[in-house]
Amino acid sequence: MERLETRPVTVRIAGRAYTLMTDDPPEYIKRVAELTERKLEETAIATRQSPGAAAVLACLSLTDELVRAQEENSVLRRRMQRMTEHEDGSTCTGR
Numbered sequence: 722m723e724r725l726e727t728r729p730v731t732v733r734i735a736g737r738a739y740t741l742m743t744d745d746p747p748e749y750i751k752r753v754a755e756l757t758e759r760k761l762e763e764t765a766i767a768t769r770q771s772p773g774a775a776a777v778l779a780c781l782s783l784t785d786e787l788v789r790a791q792e793e794n795s796v797l798r799r800r801m802q803r804m805t806e807h808e809d810g811s812t813c814t815g816r
Contacts, residue, residue: 734758735772757783 725744732739732754743750760783765775 735761735776 727742727744728747729740730743730745730747730750732741732751734754734757739754741750757779760779761776764770764779764782765772768775768778770778
């Protein structure tokens with residue numbers, strides 16, 4: 722697999738500029754940064770914590786979302802695997 726060129730992409734999160742070296746498209750990195758910024762703002766407003774505490778709580782929330790999505794992904798992959806195994810013509814219930 723050919724490796725893409727790594728380039729700097731600068732984003733602003735919580736009023737601070739971060740320059741990231743990445744081979745991802747700049748639009749993708751900026752979208753991730755915008756979502757991060759939004760989560761930080763939502764958490765700060767909802768919890769009325771200091772910026773540092775709000776950042777930790779936002780990280781916990783995002784990690785929770787990631788773990789739940791990974792678990793759902795695993796369930797769906799297992800279902801797909803069972804469906805693939807049933808392609809021999811037998812009945813598949815989808816469970």
